[in-house]
Amino acid sequence: MPRLTLRWKLLLFAAAIAVLPILVAARTMIRIGEDELKSTANDQLLAVAGEVTREINDVFERSWLGPLVLIRNALDDERLGVQEKIALLTLGIADIADIVALQITLEGADLPLIVTQDEFSQRLRGVGLDPLTTLRVPPVKIWALRRSGDAYDGDLAYVPDTDDWLATVVLPLRSTFAGAGAVLSARIDLNRLRQLIAGNPFTRTGSLMVVDRDGQEVFTPERRDRRGEAIVAEALGQLASTSRSLGVAPYVRADGEVVLGAYAFPRPFRWVVLAMRPQADAYAAVQKMTQSLLLWGAAGLGVAILGAVALAFAISRPILEIDRVAAEVGRGNFAVRVVRGIRAKDEIGDLARRMNEMVVGLGERLQLEKFVSGGTMAAIRRSRQGVVPLGGTRRRATMLFCDIRGYTAFAERHEPAVVVEVLNFYFQHLARLVQTHRGDIDKFAGDQILAVFTGEAAERRAVRCALAMQAAMAGLGADRPSWNLAIGVGVNAGEVVMGAMGSADRMDYTVLGDAVNLAARLCGQAGRGQILVSQTVRAEIASSPDLVVEPLAPVRLKGKQEPVPVYQVRARPEVAPGPHEA
Incomplete structure (x- = not known):
């Protein structure tokens, strides 16, 4: 049987399967495109959930918790008397946005000291509610939160008459108040967070939802239970554990619609922020891209057949050169380099350059047998002719x-x-x-x-x-x-x-x-x-x-x-x- 050279093998191989690679490549590109689009959709959902979470964290820490800590530190100043501390609460509540009540609960006392925001109190009186009764946090709950070590309360209070959502922040005082142990707590109006979520641009193409640790929807009066949805159950499982990380997953709603969802966890509250979008909308571009790729693939078939012969000859020359260099390296000559095809800006050119890099690396590794650290590599590179x-x-x-x-x-x-x-x-x-x-x-x-x-x-x-x-x-x-x-x-x-x-x-x-x-x-x-x-x-x-x-x-x-x-x-x-x- 006559011996076929590499050049003739490449020529016959390229001509025989010119059609198959194009078909395979088209299918591969379609699959990659699908994966990329799906990945982009998932990344967008993760970004939205993460962005909303960061905004919640920022509002809580900068607008609420920071000023409250300053007030708590001032109350801990033993140089202030009871009257001065009460005046401090009155002045503080007027300057902190969204804080509608400040309360000091004394150890052993049934009735706490509470200061309310005038504007919010008027709203409550306008619908027939007593501000002190509505905004007061029961001492039993205050001491329970203190014993648990929580700095804030993720359990929400909803005022249906005014459509307001309230959260509680608890900060124990390190000094006594009127001779007794005391805890500073605050009621926070969450209307800013609700507007932040409702006004997010993502709501034009998808939906945002917040659920608490019991799986109930936040900022909706109905408090719908969402634990039956797979992604909510998955997120609540992470919320209950010590390991919380961003997550994304498709799931099927009760009506059969497939939805993509991502979730994230705000630090201040035991909530889950979910960003959701119907899968059909997210992947609509896949179908258009598939049709376009099929048309271009058919056109490429003709080009592939015509270029097969030229490609075979173009590939064989640098490959034979690489084969010669490999033989020299096998004989221990690490000074040899690939010259032909090195300037080609294609896969063969990349292969030639990597071959040269490999030869250099092999020479370096002979020296690296004597050394183990990164400093050794630097010493070898600084040395003359690789001798340290x-x-x-x-x-x-x-x-x-x-x-x-x-x-x-x-x-x-x-x-x-x-x-x-x-x-x-x-x-x-x-x-x-x-x-x-x-x-x-x-x-x-x-x-x-x-x-x-x-x-x-x-x-x-x-x-x-x-x-x-x-x-x-x-x-x-x-x-x-x-x-x-x-x-x-x-x-x-x-x-x-x-x-x-x-x-x-x-x-x-x-x-x-x-x-x-x-x-x-x-x-x-x-x-x-x-x-x-x-x-x-x-x-x-x-x-x-x-x-x-x-x-x-x-x-x-x-x-x-x-x-x-x-x-x-x-x-x-x-x-x-x-x-x-x-």
């Missing part, structure tokens, strides 16, 4: 040591394969945080990580990385309490020697010096969930508004004649910096 010389240079760096607590006990109770799997599981999450904060993992040693941070704001990035590590471990540990694993972290900054250490055949690109040793000692002193930093690091992060630095008793460390000042770092709860914030 032994030796180091003095540089300022910040070292983060992270050690898993409880690892020894865990290893004794489990098989080695399980121990390795768990260790890799944690290292995967922790290493990702180091990379996010622009650090470099120098090495993994047993259950310990050494990460090095250099450059601008290295100390702050290292400390924030440590905080993120502790948060990640807390989250992972909450789902796996039987593992009983945590981490201790030590951070220090100073002059180190950084470079390639070892022999010409086996190197380790690392950092050495007293500053490294001190970071390791701090890590050894750190307890479960604790972050200890040196005085040098403390001086660099002291001005960070999102960090709380607490001095601890000086400790004696190995290799140090005098006790070493030690500081503990934690995140300030009200500040949440980004991972790259300087």
Whole structure:
């Protein structure tokens, strides 16, 4: 049988199946288009639900909770007498939008002290309602909310005579009021939220709905029960759990209509915000796109047949060149490169460029067998002809040591394969945080990580990385309490020697010096969930508004004649910096 060259194989293959790829491609494009349109519709629903949720959060936190906290803090001032505090409530309710009543409930007292907004009180009197009776929150409910730890009440009160919805915010006072324990509470008129939802532009093409934790519709007098709808049941399941995330799913209504829905969860209230749209409307463009693709596919069939011969010859030349380069690489020649077809702006050109990139990468990986860190890669790229010389240079760096607590006990109770799997599981999450904060993992040693941070704001990035590590471990540990694993972290900054250490055949690109040793000692002193930093690091992060630095008793460390000042770092709860914030 005569031998067919690659060129003739491509020619025969292209001519034989010229029609089939076009058909397959048309169907693939239709499917991709359908998926993209569906994805776009789902993304829009998620965006609308998320946007409404953020607006609810913003109104609550900025317009209501913030001013109430200021009033609560003023009431806690023991320099003010009872009359001054009552005057403060009267002035405060006149200046805060949507707050229709402020109430102080005294421990052991049956009747609370209540101040109402004049305009809202007149509305209630206009329909024959007593403002004090309507707006008063029963003391039993106040103390129940305080014991539960809730700062606000998601259970709504509806006033049908005025068509108003009210919510309750509860803020315990830290000082006494008239000699007794007291709680500040407020009644909030939710009309602004109702108008915000009703006026959303999405309501022109879809519908927005809010349901409470019992599945009843909010802002509708009928309070319809929506728990029978699949998407509502799914959202309420997440609402009842500790894990709340945006969700999107199609479901079928009782009348048989298929609807796309997305949901989100406002922070202040135990609600679910749902954005819904009929599937037929969302996917109407799919049918039009399908018809268009079929027409273009038919036209493309003729072009494909005519271009098959030319394509076969155009493809074969660069492929034969790539084959030659692959053979050279197989013989160990990593200096060879693909030349023919490299400028082509098509898949063959991409393949040629990637082949060259692969050859370069293989050469780098020969050197990477001696190194493990990101600093090693930088050293190789800076070196001449890919050869990294032994030796180091003095540089300022910040070292983060992270050690898993409880690892020894865990290893004794489990098989080695399980121990390795768990260790890799944690290292995967922790290493990702180091990379996010622009650090470099120098090495993994047993259950310990050494990460090095250099450059601008290295100390702050290292400390924030440590905080993120502790948060990640807390989250992972909450789902796996039987593992009983945590981490201790030590951070220090100073002059180190950084470079390639070892022999010409086996190197380790690392950092050495007293500053490294001190970071390791701090890590050894750190307890479960604790972050200890040196005085040098403390001086660099002291001005960070999102960090709380607490001095601890000086400790004696190995290799140090005098006790070493030690500081503990934690995140300030009200500040949440980004991972790259300087």
